């Protein structure tokens with residue numbers, strides 16, 4: 001088993017909310033098998049900000065998709081609090097994802113014919129206790145742009161709408177796969193500032209997948225991947241604000 005270090009976040013909580021054990025994932029297409037993950041253990045703690053680093057193809061997205069309930073492992077277990085979600089049937093996994101997990105991807109996947117407010121409001125329709133869209137958009141600094149359509153916004157603004165949509169259901173965890181991958185550094189920093197704010201003010205666990213090693217400085221904890229395995233975990237004794245990272 002790989003070394004899993006505990007981290008004390010600003011919220012002082014120490015219990016892992018996720019525990020994945022011995023996760024392997026093999027993709028098969030025709031006669032070709034790709035081993036995306038080879039026996040990975042991962043703990044994610046309540047209220048922490050984690051950066052997952054590693055070269056392309058090292059298994060970062062595959063692991064977060066499995067922990068987030070978007071995909072299933074070939075073997076291994078995933079526990080969310082007291083629930084073994086890797087045993088869940090499909091309908092229960094969907095319910096878990098809907099209630100607890102927010103996703104942010106490199107491309108924003110907004111509906112072009114809806115305004116920012118309407119894009120965020122869609123989530124309200126499938127959540128138990130959603131944030132009003134206005135509150136979610138205010139949190140990402142877009143209160144003034146609520147009635148604008150995606151085409152009227154920059155890439156960074158569209159990404160912030162996508163983040164507002166992800167947080168509107170008040171998720172306990174936000175999984176972000178290359179959230180700044182399509183953005184220039186100045187805009188990317190604004191997006192990272194929003195993610196830090198969500199971590200601090202909502203207490204949500206935030207996990208960010210990136211290729212950009214400079215982003216590691218904003219995390220409580222950095223997990224490095226190589227060839228389908230976790231190569232190492234380090235705790236940042238001194239975190240940086242996104243505006244202070246060199247990029």
Ligand SMILES: Nc1ncnc2c1ncn2[C@@H]1O[C@H](COP(=O)(O)OP(=O)(O)OP(=O)(O)O)[C@@H](O)[C@H]1O
Pocket residue numbers: 027028029034035036054055056057058059060061062063211225
């Ligand atoms: N649906 C799929 N079918 C077949 N192979 C896949 C599939 N998804 C991922 N893979 C393979 O699994 C391996 C791990 O991919 P994954 O996307 O998890 O890596 P990653 O570290 O997130 O890479 P990147 O940073 O480029 O997104 C790669 O070799 C990839 O080609």
